[in-house]
Amino acid sequence: MNDFELFEPASVEEAVGLLAGRRGSFVLAGGTDLLVRMKRGELAPENLISLRLVPNLSSIREEGGFLRLGACVTHRAIERSPRVRALFPALADAEESLGSIQVRNLGTIGGNLCNAAPSADTVPPLVAHEAGLRLFGPEGERRVPLEAFFAGPCGTTLKPGELLTEIELPVPPPRTSSAYLKLTRRSCMELPLLGAAVRLSLDPDGTILDGKIALSCAGPVCLRAKKAEALFPGARVEDDFLEALGRAALEEASPRESFRCSAEYRREMIPVLVGRAVRRCRERILQTGGDPA
Amino acid sequence: MKRIWFTLNGESVSAEVKANTLLVDLLRDHFHLTGTKMGCGYGECGACTVLLDGASVNSCLVLACQVAGREVLTVEGLSGGEGELHPIQKAFVAHGAVQCGVCTPGMVMSAKALLDENPRPGERDAVKGIGGNLCRCTGYKKIVEAVLSVREEEA
Numbered sequence: 001m002n003d004f005e006l007f008e009p010a011s012v013e014e015a016v017g018l019l020a021g022r023r024g025s026f027v028l029a030g031g032t033d034l035l036v037r038m039k040r041g042e043l044a045p046e047n048l049i050s051l052r053l054v055p056n057l058s059s060i061r062e063e064g065g066f067l068r069l070g071a072c073v074t075h076r077a078i079e080r081s082p083r084v085r086a087l088f089p090a091l092a093d094a095e096e097s098l099g100s101i102q103v104r105n106l107g108t109i110g111g112n113l114c115n116a117a118p119s120a121d122t123v124p125p126l127v128a129h130e131a132g133l134r135l136f137g138p139e140g141e142r143r144v145p146l147e148a149f150f151a152g153p154c155g156t157t158l159k160p161g162e163l164l165t166e167i168e169l170p171v172p173p174p175r176t177s178s179a180y181l182k183l184t185r186r187s188c189m190e191l192p193l194l195g196a197a198v199r200l201s202l203d204p205d206g207t208i209l210d211g212k213i214a215l216s217c218a219g220p221v222c223l224r225a226k227k228a229e230a231l232f233p234g235a236r237v238e239d240d241f242l243e244a245l246g247r248a249a250l251e252e253a254s255p256r257e258s259f260r261c262s263a264e265y266r267r268e269m270i271p272v273l274v275g276r277a278v279r280r281c282r283e284r285i286l287q288t289g290g291d292p293a
Numbered sequence: 294m295k296r297i298w299f300t301l302n303g304e305s306v307s308a309e310v311k312a313n314t315l316l317v318d319l320l321r322d323h324f325h326l327t328g329t330k331m332g333c334g335y336g337e338c339g340a341c342t343v344l345l346d347g348a349s350v351n352s353c354l355v356l357a358c359q360v361a362g363r364e365v366l367t368v369e370g371l372s373g374g375e376g377e378l379h380p381i382q383k384a385f386v387a388h389g390a391v392q393c394g395v396c397t398p399g400m401v402m403s404a405k406a407l408l409d410e411n412p413r414p415g416e417r418d419a420v421k422g423i424g425g426n427l428c429r430c431t432g433y434k435k436i437v438e439a440v441l442s443v444r445e446e447e448a
Contacts, residue, residue, distance in 0.1 A: 006312040006358055028356075035354050036335050048312070052359055076348065100425020101406065103336055105348040106355065188424030189337065 001035070002044040008053045012136050012165055015049055020138045020161025022047050027163065029072050030107035032099070033115050057110075057165065060084070069167040071110025075122075076101065078109060087171055089284060090125035090178035090197045097121060097182050100189050110164045113146070116221075117191075118153050123222040124197035125180045127214035131169050137162035150221040175209075176201040177288070179280035181273045192216055193261040196273035200232075200281035208232045211281075213245075213274060217266060218253040225249040228274070237282045245278065246271020297361040301326075302370025310357040317341045317352040320367060328368035328398045332427075339426030342399035343367050349406035351425075368398035371405065380443050381405055388439035392430035400426050404440045413444050 006028075009015040019025050024046035028034055037043045051057055057072035060081055067083060078084050079095035098104055098112075098121045112122045113133070123146070131146040138161045146167075151157050158164070172178075178199040184190040195216035201209040211232035213225040228248035235241045255266035298307045301324065308323050320326045320343070329352055332340030336351040343352045344366040371379035378386070381404050391397050400423055407414055407422030414422060419440040420433075428436065 001313045001315075004312055006356065008358075031354050031356065031359075032336055032351075035356070039334060050356075050359065099336075100339065101403070101422065102339060102342055102349050102351045102425045103354075105345070105350050106336075188421070 001038050004045055005047045006050060007047060008050045010053050010055075012054055012057075012163060015051060015054055016136055016138060016161055016163055018047070018049050019163065025049055027051060027114070029111040029114075030074065032103050032107040033111060051163075062171075065171050067169045067171060069109055069169065071113075071164045071166060072108045073110075075099070075104035075107050075109065075112070079104060086288075088125065088129055088169055088178060090128060090180040090199065091122065091169075093180035094121040094125045094182070094195070094197070097180075097184075097187075097190075097192075103189075109167060113149065113167070114156060114158065114164055116150050116154050116156050118220060118222070119191045119195070119217050120222075121180075121182065121192060121195060121216070123150075124195050124214035124216050125178065126167065126169070127222050127224055128178055128197040128199040128212040129169050129172065130212070131167050133164055134166040134168065135159075135162050136165045141165075143168075147222075147224060153220050172199070173201060175204065175285055177281045177284035179277045179284065181277045181280070183269055183273060191260070194218065194255070194266050194269050194273060196270070196277045198274065198277035198281050200278060200285070202282065202285050206236060208235045208237065211278070213249055213277075215249065215253060215270065215274075217261070218255045218270060220254075223253055225252045225274075227252055237278055242275035242278060243271070246274045249274045295358060297358060299360045299362060300364040302366060308357070312356070312358060314357040315353055316343070316345075316355040316357050316360055316365070319357040320352060320365075326367050326369050330395050330398060332395065332399075337427070338396070339399045339403065339423075340396055342402040342426065344402060344406060347406075347409065349403050349425075366402075366405075368401055371401065379405075381408065381440070384439040384443045385436070388435050388442060390432060390435040390439035392428070392432045396426055396428045396430075400428070400436055404443070407440065408443060414440070416441060 007018050026045040028048040028050045057070040059070045061068045075095045085092045112120050180197040182192040183194040197214045199212040215223045250270045255263045257263040294309045320329050330340035332338035334353050336354045341352040403423050403426050419437045
């Protein structure tokens with residue numbers, strides 16, 4: 001690994017000042033991606049700005065109709081949060097499937113988002129739950145919807161000197177649940193060949209009120225299957241509907257051929273995973289009797 | 294160079310480290326605690342697993358500077374004062390859960406993290422608990438049996 005200078009600021013303002021003021025600076029959160037890239041020689045930052053000592057970035061808070069995840073909350077902490085499991089089960093599914101326990105004890109949700117890999121596990125659940133981000137920069141704070149945060153594979157719309165500080169998740173209405181299904185070759189230490197997150201709201205009589213679908217590895221950035229989503233209102237979770245839904249989601253997708261998986265296999269599996277995820281949402285709503293809280 | 298202080302296997306220690314010194318190298322080269330193995334260097338194999346504030350981490354992905362003020366437990370910190378093996382280590386011996394041995398310290402530390410959190414894991418929990426540790430001899434069956442036997446003995 002190259003030589004660098006390590007800064008450990010004690011506030012967001014100080015971190016942003018360091019980040020904006022020094023060229024060649026990278027933010028160090030969990031380090032599970034950044035240090036690997038540095039070891040491989042893909043990156044050689046002159047300065048690392050560690051967020052370890054910045055207060056409040058590692059807390060999970062519930063207030064004002066939102067669950068607020070600090071950018072430095074670890075994957076493991078999210079996986080083990082009873083509130084995340086109850087309100088945002090797709091996110092808990094994704095977190096417990098990510099890397100290994102060792103990686104989840106180090107890696108952070110903010111780091112996963114800022115790396116912006118098209119295969120990032122946390123992104124589809126957060127998109128399906130319409131998460132928003134709080135960004136703090138030299139010109140103050142701004143909020144963006146997560147979907148507007150990504151700009152191509154491994155690219156974000158973060159401005160120079162800007163820091164992701166918090167992920168805001170709106171608490172879903174009653175009779176709503178979500179699920180994330182991940183296609184893999186093994187059960188640990190694996191990126192998704194394909195990932196599908198669905199959020200579903202049902203009427204008391206079982207009719208679908210509303211649904212969201214977000215897919216990873218189905219395009220250059222996490223894909224929100226909006227044409228498929230338009231089929232949700234008024235439908236019922238039945239075979240014919242799920243087939244039509246899967247076909248609609250597939251039409252919007254543009255999965256690529258990669259060394260991990262053929263595009264053909266990904267296309268084949270998109271309707272399968274979407275259908276299974278919808279069914280899992282329905283099971284979860286029935287299990288909780290409609291009140292996840 | 295920067296001086297850091299932290300707790301290593303229950304004792305307060307300090308060391309001079311560079312910004313790019315990794316925890317695994319600090320443990321092995323400075324403190325001569327060579328139980329922690331350097332395998333892949335990319336967080337894939339788990340041979341370098343140690344507990345940081347009680348949580349298992351890949352010490353090849355932690356900067357030494359970042360453990361300042363924190364607690365690190367390595368495999369050397371498990372055994373008792375007279376060199377008596379920890380129950381997890383005894384179980385690995387009793388079940389023959391060791392082949393070439395390179396993965397063993399990491400496996401033992403992952404098992405420790407699992408059992409600290411869940412003293413009565415099922416087979417699936419044990420398999421998941423060592424999911425981040427590769428055994429190139431593929432001796433997983435006996436390793437899982439060893440982990441589960443600790444649960445049984447303490448029950």
